[in-house]
Amino acid sequence: MSSKLEQLQALLAPVVEALGYQCWGVEFISQGRHSLLRVYIDHADGILIDDCEKVSRQISAVLDVEDPVSGEYTLEVSSPGMDRPLFTLEQFAAHAGEQVKIRLRSPYEGRRNFQGVLRGVEEQDVIVQVEDHEYLLPIESIDKANIIPRFD
Template identity: 35%
Template sequence: MSNTESTVAKIINPKLVELGFELVDIKYTREGGRWFLRIFIDQPEGIGLEDCQLVSENIDTLLDEYDPIPHAYTLEVSSPGLDRPLKKPADFARFTGESVKITTFAPFAGRRKFKGQIIAAEEHSVTLNIDGTSIVLPLEQVASARLVPEF
């Protein structure tokens, strides 16, 4: 996370928790000459349009008050989608039994990309079932992890 994203997370996370939402990710990016602050939220029941509107109204006020971004930007609040990123140990534990794609920073067991089912999650590792073989990956080696939607 960039400094701006970290600052925004510290400002809005208490309000999100109060409202019953989890902060999944923040993206602060410039596209086509405009700045965007994208907030991704989740909750066990999923996210609807009303949830995004409620969160947007509440955090917009906070962001105006603390003013962590010195120029104009567009605030967008949305769900992380079916292929949501997994970032914290609790994310891996919550989605035990689900399929995931993981990329590591450096080769692990001779490769950097893994696709399998989460069969266990600990504070510092995640265990995947990949074609009947269990592989334990240290979370410190995980560069990115996303759920794989199955239809």
């Protein structure tokens, strides 16, 4: 995780949790002069638009005071949704058995994209089975990981 992401996570997670929600994860996408800060929140009862608004107002106030992001940016507060992104080893472990799509920052064994069954974690690696082969992917090399929703 980049130091900017770690800084934002450390700043925003306590604000989200103080409001009674779980801070599922933070994404910061730098797009030239205008960036995107996305904060995912979760709750056992689910997330409604009112929840996102409430958290957004609190986070905005903290960001205005602390000013951790230089330049213009858009703040989005969202539920992780059915295709929830995975950020931590704990989240990967909790969703073992699910179908996942993982993109790496740089190629591993000649590929950056993996889609298969999440088998769990081992130390700092995420285990994903693609067809008949298991890959151990270091968590720090994962750029993006999402659960593939099932519609049974």
